[in-house]
Amino acid sequence: MPYTANKPEPATREQLQARIPGWGVDLDPSDRPSVPREHFDPNGTGAHWEFPERQPEHEPRERSIEHKFLTPVFGTSVPLRGVSGAIRRYAYRYSEARAAHWLLLLAGDRVNAWEAHLGSIAKGRPDNPITETGVRTELRHGLIARVGRKRADVNHQWIDPIVVAGPWVLAGVGAVAAVRALRRRGR
Amino acid sequence: MRAMVYRGPYKVRVEEKDRPGIEHPNDAIVRVQLAAICGSDLHLYHGMMPDTRVGMTFGHEFIGVVEEVGSSVERLQVGDRVMVPANIYCGSCFYCTRGLYSNCHNVNANATAVGALYGYSHTAGGYDGGQAEYVRVPFADVGPTVIPDWMDDEDAVLLTDATATGYFGAQLGDIAEGDTVVVFGAGPVGLFAAKSAWFMGAGRVIVIDHLDYRLEKARTFAHAETYNFTEYDDIVVHLKRITDWFGADVAIDAAGAEADGNFIQHVTGTKLKLQGGSPVALNWAIDSVRKGATISVMGAYGPIFSAVKFGDAMNKGLTLRMNQAPMKRQWPRLFEHIQAGHLKPSDIVTHRIPLEHIADGYHLFSAKLDNCIKPLVVVGD
Numbered sequence: 001m002p003y004t005a006n007k008p009e010p011a012t013r014e015q016l017q018a019r020i021p022g023w024g025v026d027l028d029p030s031d032r033p034s035v036p037r038e039h040f041d042p043n044g045t046g047a048h049w050e051f052p053e054r055q056p057e058h059e060p061r062e063r064s065i066e067h068k069f070l071t072p073v074f075g076t077s078v079p080l081r082g083v084s085g086a087i088r089r090y091a092y093r094y095s096e097a098r099a100a101h102w103l104l105l106l107a108g109d110r111v112n113a114w115e116a117h118l119g120s121i122a123k124g125r126p127d128n129p130i131t132e133t134g135v136r137t138e139l140r141h142g143l144i145a146r147v148g149r150k151r152a153d154v155n156h157q158w159i160d161p162i163v164v165a166g167p168w169v170l171a172g173v174g175a176v177a178a179v180r181a182l183r184r185r186g187r
Numbered sequence: 188m189r190a191m192v193y194r195g196p197y198k199v200r201v202e203e204k205d206r207p208g209i210e211h212p213n214d215a216i217v218r219v220q221l222a223a224i225c226g227s228d229l230h231l232y233h234g235m236m237p238d239t240r241v242g243m244t245f246g247h248e249f250i251g252v253v254e255e256v257g258s259s260v261e262r263l264q265v266g267d268r269v270m271v272p273a274n275i276y277c278g279s280c281f282y283c284t285r286g287l288y289s290n291c292h293n294v295n296a297n298a299t300a301v302g303a304l305y306g307y308s309h310t311a312g313g314y315d316g317g318q319a320e321y322v323r324v325p326f327a328d329v330g331p332t333v334i335p336d337w338m339d340d341e342d343a344v345l346l347t348d349a350t351a352t353g354y355f356g357a358q359l360g361d362i363a364e365g366d367t368v369v370v371f372g373a374g375p376v377g378l379f380a381a382k383s384a385w386f387m388g389a390g391r392v393i394v395i396d397h398l399d400y401r402l403e404k405a406r407t408f409a410h411a412e413t414y415n416f417t418e419y420d421d422i423v424v425h426l427k428r429i430t431d432w433f434g435a436d437v438a439i440d441a442a443g444a445e446a447d448g449n450f451i452q453h454v455t456g457t458k459l460k461l462q463g464g465s466p467v468a469l470n471w472a473i474d475s476v477r478k479g480a481t482i483s484v485m486g487a488y489g490p491i492f493s494a495v496k497f498g499d500a501m502n503k504g505l506t507l508r509m510n511q512a513p514m515k516r517q518w519p520r521l522f523e524h525i526q527a528g529h530l531k532p533s534d535i536v537t538h539r540i541p542l543e544h545i546a547d548g549y550h551l552f553s554a555k556l557d558n559c560i561k562p563l564v565v566v567g568d
């Protein structure tokens with residue numbers, strides 16, 4: 001008990017070694033690869049340059065304003081495009097210290113998903129909510145995994161379908177209402 | 188080529204995409220054979236990580252064959268079979284030269300706080316990942332390593348993140364002989380952290396989760412003592428009770444941003460995105476350990492603020508240590524442990540999913556169906 005000076009005795013080395021394969025192989029901190037945290041070894045990484053050659057920048061790329069310059073190497077997965085691209089570009093005016101930076105990026109992400117869904121319809125390869133969400137796996141495994149189990153996540157999993165389908169339902173309702181209103185005005 | 192592509196929260200599909208090309212003289216192009224889905228990918232999949240763009244290919248755990256190399260590549264040849272660490276890093280900046288590969292300053296233009304990872308949003312650099320037939324691997328002379336002949340492919344792919352992260356997490360706990368170590372989360376990271384805690388001399392290893400099938404794995408694979416937190420009114424009090432009212436000497440948060448156990452924290456963190464994540468496990472760690480303890484945070488959190496109980500951490504004199512794991516730094520010693528038979532990473536693999544069915548894999552892993560612990564993605568034939 002912490003109310004007195006000593007802790008309960010742990011199991012002995014022999015007991016632990018008998019029960020646990022590899023017990024104590026890294027007992028000595030100097031055997032642990034990330035100890036000490038910083039270990040200066042400039043020749044140990046395989047790099048044969050002092051500063052990397054610069055990757056060509058084919059189109060202007062956003063960067064954190066906390067960087068002095070564009071890093072010599074960067075990712076080119078999805079360049080900024082469309083409305084979401086404009087929102088994200090604006091977000092990069094703020095440093096990583098500012099909530100505005102991250103909240104604008106999240107807003108850009110939500111807009112981007114809409115752009116993609118509408119674009120997929122226009123391109124004739126519409127998003128398929130059944131295959132893309134993998135919900136078919138629920139048919140075989142959904143009940144067994146949840147019924148009678150003490151899982152803490154079942155109390156919020158019902159929100160997921162609303163997150164995924166809710167905006168579509170709302171947009172659908174909105175579209176129907178708009179069409180009706182136009183018809184009424186036309187009459 | 189065929190590649191997994193993000194379509195928006197909870198939606199992914201496999202698409203035809205252009206094969207990546209060499210963009211820098213030290214790049215390589217790797218033809219992927221085996222990949223995996225990580226708990227971190229779930230944060231992207233759920234739309235929690237800012238600047239996750241539709242069209243990105245995820246996947247930071249993969250192995251494959253070198254298909255093409257850039258003009259300055261010296262250490263790799265076409266045809267080499269390589270394991271590629273999850274971190275992208277230059278090997279020459281202030282941080283890399285000190286072993287902090289996950290904190291490289293030359294590879295992530297989008298953020299200075301975050302290093303770079305394959306397929307992990309633009310906030311982590313904007314690189315496509317390895318859940319695809321081909322992937323661009325920057326700094327081919329630095330990251331990728333030829334897979335030793337004796338190593339199984341499934342062990343190799345787990346070493347690129349999950350195994351190395353769990354092992355790193357145990358090290359950040361500064362475990363001393365006889366310490367009681369509590370691990371929150373019995374996913375891949377938590378299982379490897381619990382297993383590794385014994386290597387460093389732990390006297391007792393406790394694992395907490397709410398999924399019984401994972402706790403069972405924690406008992407058989409990691410020899411841990413386990414508790415399902417839903418069975419206790421207050422898991423913090425329970426942890427005090429079973430440690431003679433001390434609390435553990437070391438805690439490892441291997442749950443991260445989507446932790447359960449507190450509805451308000453979970454919903455504000457993961458559904459409404461009002462927090463960088465739900466720090467339920469981290470707060471339990473802070474409140475349950477003994478005074479002066481060390482907490483190692485391996486669970487990932489987003490860049491927005493989270494409601495962490497800092498006052499308790501301060502009053503208790505805790506040491507909080509954390510980082511994205513520098514994978515390759517762990518490898519030489521982990522190779523020894525695997526060869527010595529102390530550790531078999533692939534013991535935790537539960538699913539092997541063909542790339543074409545990856546959307547099902549994401550849902551199974553995310554909703555924790557079919558007793559899923561670690562899903563691999565089979566890309567080659």
Ligand SMILES: NC(=O)c1ccc[n+]([C@@H]2O[C@H](COP(=O)([O-])OP(=O)(O)OC[C@H]3O[C@@H](n4cnc5c(N)ncnc54)[C@H](O)[C@@H]3O)[C@@H](O)[C@H]2O)c1
Nearest residue numbers: 226227352372374375376442443446447448486487511512
């Ligand atoms: N630091 C790094 O380098 C690094 C690397 C890989 C993964 N990660 C992070 O580690 C975390 C775990 O990854 P994983 O692949 O094991 O994911 P996972 O989703 O399979 O595992 C998380 C586990 O935590 C459990 N859990 C949820 N709430 C809990 C709570 N309050 N207390 C205890 N357990 C709880 C879940 O039931 C689940 O079993 C993720 O946040 C991931 O992003 C970090």
Ligand SMILES: [Zn+2]
Nearest residue numbers: 225226227348
């Ligand atoms: Zn990961």
Ligand SMILES: [Zn+2]
Nearest residue numbers: 277280283291
């Ligand atoms: Zn670097």
